Amino acid sequence: MPPSPASPRSRFGIEFVLLARRWRRALDQRLAMVGLTDATWAPLVHLSESGDGVSQKDLAALVGIDGSSLVRLLDLLVGQGLVERRMDENDRRARLIFLTKAGRAAVARIRRELSRGEAEMLVDLSDEDIAALLDAFARIDRRLRLERPQP
Known part of the structure; x- marks a missing residue:
C-alpha cells in the first residue's frame, strides 16, 4: 500500500530537495561576501580535497557538472588567477588543473565561511x-548508486 500523502516517507523527497536548495542558497549568499559563487567555489574546494593535478574530466565528475560547463568555469577561475591548466605529461590531449597560491588562499577563506x-x-x-x-545520507546514496535507472 502506498504511503499516505501526509506520511514522512511521502514528504521526504520534496522536503529534502527544498532543504538542499535553501542550504545551497544560504552558503552561496555567505560566499558572495568573499566574491565567490557556488559555481566558482565548488571546483576550488573539490580540487583542494583531491590534490593538485586533477584532470578536467575527473573534476567535472566531482563537481557534478558536464565537461563543457566546467571548461567555462575554469576559464573564469584561470582569469581570476585561482587555478592553472597544465598539459598532462602522460596524455598530451588532456589538461590537469592546479590551484595557484591565490587559489589556495581562496580555499582557506571558503572553508572558514x-x-x-x-x-x-x-x-x-x-x-x-x-x-x-x-x-542516513550514506545509505540513501548507496541505494541510488546501485539502482541507476536504465534509459
Whole structure:
C-alpha cells in the first residue's frame, strides 16, 4: 500500500530537495561576501580535497557538472588567477588543473565561511543528530548508486 500523502516517507523527497536548495542558497549568499559563487567555489574546494593535478574530466565528475560547463568555469577561475591548466605529461590531449597560491588562499577563506555558515545552520542539532543524518545520507546514496535507472 502506498504511503499516505501526509506520511514522512511521502514528504521526504520534496522536503529534502527544498532543504538542499535553501542550504545551497544560504552558503552561496555567505560566499558572495568573499566574491565567490557556488559555481566558482565548488571546483576550488573539490580540487583542494583531491590534490593538485586533477584532470578536467575527473573534476567535472566531482563537481557534478558536464565537461563543457566546467571548461567555462575554469576559464573564469584561470582569469581570476585561482587555478592553472597544465598539459598532462602522460596524455598530451588532456589538461590537469592546479590551484595557484591565490587559489589556495581562496580555499582557506571558503572553508572558514562554510564552517561558520554550517555552524549557524546546524546549531539546533546535536553531534548525534548530525551523525545519524550523515549515516542516513550514506545509505540513501548507496541505494541510488546501485539502482541507476536504465534509459
